[in-house]
Amino acid sequence: MTVDRSRRWSYAPVLVAVVLQFVLLYSPSGGGASPFPNFDKLVHCSIFALPVFFALLARLPWVPVIAVLALHAPVSELLQWALLPHRSGDPWDVVADLVGMALGAAAAHLALNREQTERW
Structure with missing residues (x-):
């Protein structure tokens, strides 16, 4: 399967958002x-x-995107609690993560619907 160049570039913001997420979640200090x-x-x-928003705009399949990030939310808190000495796991951070995912999905839905409406 080949992906055309313009579509390949739509994945760049997803990658940047995921890297930013990992840097902020797993840096040794808060x-x-x-x-x-x-x-x-x-x-x-x-x-x-941000990763949800950009992934859905890039038309990645929404079920795997949401599933992976929904699993990553509690795992990241457990890893912070267990492995990062100056960090702590906070269940309310998981709630904030899930709210962010919902907001990102809603924003992507609105943006994609607007794009469809403008085409008509």
């Missing part, structure tokens, strides 16, 4: 002081929304 309370929840929401 990044310092928060600018406001629960800022980390906003970060979690964002770093799970």
